[in-house]
Amino acid sequence: MTSMSTFKIKHSLEKCYACKTCELICSFHHTKSFQPSVSSISVERDHINGIWRWTLNDTCDNCQGEEQPLCVKFCFYNAITIEEGEE
Amino acid sequence: MSTFNIRGGITGKILRVNLNNDTIKVEDNVYAEKWIGGRAISSWILLNEVAPGVKWDDPENYLIFGAGVLVGTILPANRMNIDTLNVFNNGKGSSNFGGHFSPEVKFAGFDQIIISGKAKKPVYLYIEDGKAEIRDAGHLWNKTTYETEEMLKNELKDNKLEVASIGPAGENLVRGSSIIIDCGRAAGGSGVGCVMGDKKIKAIAVRGHKEIKVAFPEKFVERAYEAYQKIMSRPTAKLFRKKTLGGLVYNDSEQFDELWEMMHTVRNSQDVHWSREKRSRMMGKEGVGKHFKKIQACYACPVGCQPFSEINEGKYKGAKGLGYWINSVMWSGKMDVTDPEASLKYHLHANELGLDGDDSSVVMSWSFEAYEKGLLTKGDTDGLELNWGNTEAMMELQEKIAFRKGFGDYLADGVVEAAKKLGKGSEQFAIHQKYQDTLDPYRLAKGWSLACATSPVAGRHMRGSLNLPIAFGPKGAKFNPFSYEDQPPMVFWELRSKEIEDIIGICVYVGTWSGVYALEPSDYVDLTNLAIGTNLNEEEFMLLGQKSYNIEKAFNTLHVGFTRKDDLPHRRFFEDPIQSGPHKGEKLDLDKYNLMLDKFYDLHGWDKETGWQTRETLENLRLNDIAEKLAQAGRLIE
Numbered sequence: 001m002t003s004m005s006t007f008k009i010k011h012s013l014e015k016c017y018a019c020k021t022c023e024l025i026c027s028f029h030h031t032k033s034f035q036p037s038v039s040s041i042s043v044e045r046d047h048i049n050g051i052w053r054w055t056l057n058d059t060c061d062n063c064q065g066e067e068q069p070l071c072v073k074f075c076f077y078n079a080i081t082i083e084e085g086e087e
Numbered sequence: 088m089s090t091f092n093i094r095g096g097i098t099g100k101i102l103r104v105n106l107n108n109d110t111i112k113v114e115d116n117v118y119a120e121k122w123i124g125g126r127a128i129s130s131w132i133l134l135n136e137v138a139p140g141v142k143w144d145d146p147e148n149y150l151i152f153g154a155g156v157l158v159g160t161i162l163p164a165n166r167m168n169i170d171t172l173n174v175f176n177n178g179k180g181s182s183n184f185g186g187h188f189s190p191e192v193k194f195a196g197f198d199q200i201i202i203s204g205k206a207k208k209p210v211y212l213y214i215e216d217g218k219a220e221i222r223d224a225g226h227l228w229n230k231t232t233y234e235t236e237e238m239l240k241n242e243l244k245d246n247k248l249e250v251a252s253i254g255p256a257g258e259n260l261v262r263g264s265s266i267i268i269d270c271g272r273a274a275g276g277s278g279v280g281c282v283m284g285d286k287k288i289k290a291i292a293v294r295g296h297k298e299i300k301v302a303f304p305e306k307f308v309e310r311a312y313e314a315y316q317k318i319m320s321r322p323t324a325k326l327f328r329k330k331t332l333g334g335l336v337y338n339d340s341e342q343f344d345e346l347w348e349m350m351h352t353v354r355n356s357q358d359v360h361w362s363r364e365k366r367s368r369m370m371g372k373e374g375v376g377k378h379f380k381k382i383q384a385c386y387a388c389p390v391g392c393q394p395f396s397e398i399n400e401g402k403y404k405g406a407k408g409l410g411y412w413i414n415s416v417m418w419s420g421k422m423d424v425t426d427p428e429a430s431l432k433y434h435l436h437a438n439e440l441g442l443d444g445d446d447s448s449v450v451m452s453w454s455f456e457a458y459e460k461g462l463l464t465k466g467d468t469d470g471l472e473l474n475w476g477n478t479e480a481m482m483e484l485q486e487k488i489a490f491r492k493g494f495g496d497y498l499a500d501g502v503v504e505a506a507k508k509l510g511k512g513s514e515q516f517a518i519h520q521k522y523q524d525t526l527d528p529y530r531l532a533k534g535w536s537l538a539c540a541t542s543p544v545a546g547r548h549m550r551g552s553l554n555l556p557i558a559f560g561p562k563g564a565k566f567n568p569f570s571y572e573d574q575p576p577m578v579f580w581e582l583r584s585k586e587i588e589d590i591i592g593i594c595v596y597v598g599t600w601s602g603v604y605a606l607e608p609s610d611y612v613d614l615t616n617l618a619i620g621t622n623l624n625e626e627e628f629m630l631l632g633q634k635s636y637n638i639e640k641a642f643n644t645l646h647v648g649f650t651r652k653d654d655l656p657h658r659r660f661f662e663d664p665i666q667s668g669p670h671k672g673e674k675l676d677l678d679k680y681n682l683m684l685d686k687f688y689d690l691h692g693w694d695k696e697t698g699w700q701t702r703e704t705l706e707n708l709r710l711n712d713i714a715e716k717l718a719q720a721g722r723l724i725e
Contacts, residue, residue: 017328017391019384020187025161027298028308034160035298036194044246045187047270047409048233050380050395053246074161074312076319076389077328 007062007082009069011054015079018045018052022071022080029063029070041071090120094620095302096156097124102197102219104212106286107146107204111219116198123619124156125590126181127635128199129170133179134638134713139646139720143172143180143278144260144285152192152200152251152291155592157618159193159299161311163318164592165386167192173277173545174262175501175523178643180277181544185385185594186269191249194295206287209258211239215294224289228258231439232267233408239292251291254441256489257284261499263446263524267438271393271409272385275443276547277523302620310617315389318597318605327596327603328382328391336416337376339367348670349532349554349568350413353420354475355452356518356659359528360668365425374427375411383409385594390603392596396431403432410434417526418448422455423475429482440489445547449524450502451484453517454494462511469493520546521643521653527552529660530675534566534574537683538582541654543639549595550636551582559584559599559607571679575686586632587611634708637691637700641713644699644722651698654684694724701725 020036020043027039040060044053063069072080097119103112118128129151141147150171157164167189173180192200196217211224227235235252250268257264257280264280265273274280301307318324347366351359369375378398384391397407406428415434424430437444457463458473465472469487471480471494487495498505502524506517519525520539525546529536534553542550554568560580565573584599584607591611596602612628615621623631643649656675664674688695692704701724705714717723 017382017384019386019388019391021161021387021389024387025308028161028304031298032304033298033300035296037296042247045269045383046246047383048237048407050383050397050407050409052383074315076315077384077391 007084009056009060009062009071010081010083011056012079012081013052013054015077016052016054017077017079018043019077021074021076025070025074026060029066030059091123091619091621093119093123095300096160096615096618098193098196098198098297098299100197100217101199101201102214104200104202104219104221105204106202106206106210106221106288109221111221113217119156119198122635123590123615123631124198125153125166125592126168126170126183126586127590127631127638129153129168130179130181130635130638130642132199132201133170134642134645134716137172141172142177143174143282146205147203148172148282150202150279150282150286150288154189154193154198155590156198157614158592159190160301160618161308161387162314162614163385163388163390163594163597165189165388166589166592166594168589169266169274169279171277171279171282172646173523174281175278175503175519176521176545176647178521178545178647178649179543179639180279180282181639182266182274182276182279183549183589184266184268184272184274185388186272187386188249188251188268188272188293189592190386191293191295193299194297195293196295196297200291202286202288205285209287209289211290211292212288213243213292216296227289229255231255232441233270233439235290236270239290243292245294247294249293252289252441253280253283254439254489256440256442257281258289259489259491259499260284261442261488261491262501262504263443263450265441265443267441269409271438273410273438273443275445276544278443278446280441280443301618303617307614307617310613314606314610314614317610318389318603321603321605324390324603324605336411336413337370337374337379339363339369339371339374346554348668349535350528351417351420352526352528354423355421355449355456355516356528357456357663358666358668359531359670360665361420365423368425369416369419369427369430375416375431377427378431388594388597390596392602396435398428398431401428403428406432406435408435408438410438414445414526418444419481421448421452421526422477422481424478424481425476426478429478433482433485436485440485442485442489445526446501446524447485447488447498449518449526450498450505451481451488453502453505453513454484454498455480456516457509457513462509462513467494467497516659518657518659520657521649523547525657529656530665530673531670532568533571533683534568534578536656536660536675537574537687538578540656541684541687543636543643549600550585551578552600553577553581558604571676571683574683575690579687579690582636583629583632584608586635587628590631590635591615630708634710637705637708637710638713640693641700641710641717645716645720648722649698651684651696654698655680697724699724
């Protein structure tokens with residue numbers, strides 16, 4: 001198992017489909033409910049130009065207590081990965 | 088009386104907005120205990136609060152936005168229903184859409200938004216965290232849906248704002264107007280955008296920071312993950328995300344030949360066959376797919392079926408936006424137009440204008456046929472030559488209809504009204520179902536045909552329509568799409584499954600209707616029980632779907648008096664044979680169709696002679712109050 005303190009969440013805008021699943025499941029880690037406003041992840045979509053912005057703020061704790069970061073587990077587009085040793 | 092003792096999923100609140108006197112009320116969602124969520128709640132409210140005799144453009148008409156009970160949880164549950172009176176027949180109107188708007192409404196604290204009355208001047212509704220305001224929308228009027236979303240995001244300084252808006256078509260009360268979400272998801276059926284325009288609501292802008300709780304959080308998330316895995320295990324799931332709909336609309340290969348014969352309605356439904364050459368021009372390597380850039384998925388969806396396209400050269404350079412579906416190809420087929428850039432531009436522009444492509448392409452192709460028959464001339468059509476395949480005429484008419492300009496105004500009330508004005512036998516090829524323009528094919532795939540013809544929302548294809556043998560359905564049922572005999576049990580099963588999907592808000596493309604064909608009622612009941620804390624079984628859930636469908640049926644009987652004859656497809660499909668292709672000469676057989684309808688009514692427990700509900704059936708469904716309403720109106724079979 002990956003050491004929770006020695007990796008970094010990486011996001012690929014190219015692979016991302018802007019579905020916000022990561023934003024939603026991240027909030028579940030924090031609250032055990034669904035509340036994107038307290039998520040560590042924020043996804044903004046521009047529907048007219050087909051572009052989006054993905055950000056991760058400093059409330060991310062690498063999903064301590066979970067087997068793996070929930071945003072990674074629930075990204076079915078493989079856009080979120082973990083990068084070792086960059087804490 | 089508590090029925091379910093719901094402990095999660097819902098917000099528990101309903102927003103009521105009365106535009107006659109600018110009042111806003113927040114009330115408890117007492118309806119969830121009886122109907123759980125989504126369309127079932129909205130249908131029930133409409134049935135009980137909008138009296139028979141009210142017309143779609145009366146202030147007493149409601150426009151209800153209702154989110155599914157699982158919307159806002161970790162599932163591809165992002166759907167919302169819009170329920171109102173259908174502008175084409177004053178019966179039940181309903182339209183369903185995905186995207187990102189519905190979850191935001193839940194996070195803003197509401198399960199349902201009920202709008203009544205009419206504003207005196209254009210307004211928009213701003214909703215945030217349990218509160219709402221009616222705001223002036225003078226500056227947004229006359230703007231496209233794209234412009235409206237952009238202006239609202241800019242002026243409210245919030246890039247995460249979710250917007251549902253109408254375009255010029257809805258403002259001009261074009262009957263077939265849609266409400267556009269995410270600048271690309273269209274709630275198009277029943278003229279819901281026309282009702283919104285009539286109430287002078289330009290947009291609803293929503294922002295939510297609240298939480299959705301579920302009854303058993305850890306177990307629910309675990310089960311939801313299994314559901315995601317099930318979806319991703321389907322071979323079609325990954326095909327979808329390469330290009331929309333498994334590449335179907337960007338694919339001219341032989342493997343889809345028969346499917347396209349079943350789907351198409353060419354030249355105002357004169358034919359179903361579009362030659363390989365024409366299809367290749369539209370869907371081959373140099374077709375619409377050439378302009379595909381990427382996918383933007385709906386909320387929490389692992390499939391991703393919505394393409395973003397942009398045209399970088401030629402006459403339509405600069406056209407860009409979301410969406411392009413099987414329907415979009417069918418719209419062009421209606422006019423026999425095989426210009427892929429024009430077809431893509433037509434789709435994107437329909438979204439900007441808030442014009443429903445299904446309705447407008449039907450009435451437009453009716454005018455092309457009237458022109459072909461010499462019933463309309465250039466003198467009637469503002470000089471447009473409405474010849475099959477005339478791209479320019481199609482593009483110009485779209486704009487004219489949306490703004491009710493010249494000949495466009497003649498077409499803007501739908502095909503039934505246009506044919507009434509023209510007369511001269513043009514009613515014979517005005518393709519409608521229960522007075523609403525219908526795009527759908529009725530001759531070949533009999534399950535598709537039966538479901539569209541009997542749909543409570545009049546000739547639309549989302550209520551049990553089938554054209555492929557699906558992995559689900561009643562045990563032991565056979566399914567040959569062309570057989571009359573096989574359809575009733577399958578359609579009866581699928582329409583109940585779809586009803587459940589619309590109660591919980593699961594997307595049809597991960598469910599039993601189409602697309603990935605992954606989740607099914609056994610999944611729905613598990614997930615719902617864990618989310619809302621119930622202990623329902625699959626049979627009870629299917630029964631809930633059946634009851635919900637019966638509310639709409641009763642609504643139409645009470646408000647319009649539809650009978651069995653309104654459940655038969657348009658005469659063209661019985662009388663005019665398919666003109667070309669492998670199914671040349673085929674048409675519907677009235678006797679066989681009637682037998683199919685008999686079996687379908689039997690499954691529902693409805694009266695075969697009138698098509699109406701019976702007291703026995705409604706009381707078995709514990710819908711005694713609906714039976715009483717129908718009995719008082721003299722429209723119940725005792």
